[in-house]
Amino acid sequence: MALTNEERDTMKAAITIIERETDNDGDKLVMRGFGSFRRVAVAAKVARNPHTGDPVDVPARSVIRFSASKSCARM
Numbered sequence: 001m002a003l004t005n006e007e008r009d010t011m012k013a014a015i016t017i018i019e020r021e022t023d024n025d026g027d028k029l030v031m032r033g034f035g036s037f038r039r040v041a042v043a044a045k046v047a048r049n050p051h052t053g054d055p056v057d058v059p060a061r062s063v064i065r066f067s068a069s070k071s072c073a074r075m
Helices: 005-021
Strands: 028-031 035-042 045-048 055-058 061-068
Touching: none
Parallel strands: none
Antiparallel strands: 028 035, 035 061, 045 055
16 A cells, blocks of 8 residues: 555654654553554664674664554454
8 A cells, every 4th residue: 555745744744743742751642542652662682684694782772662542453
């Protein structure tokens, strides 16, 4: 399914708002009937380059996790 440029711009704007509104305290951004977003800290780790097999250091970072609401999951 391809998105139009307008739909793509709307998605980018929504993601930017979600990133800004979810703070580092672990608070959730809840969108009733859709789901919730929360920022989670991910620890640093050593991974492997799948092409060469060499170890690669991956720094600690924070990511945004999404949980669908029950009404959205039934669709």
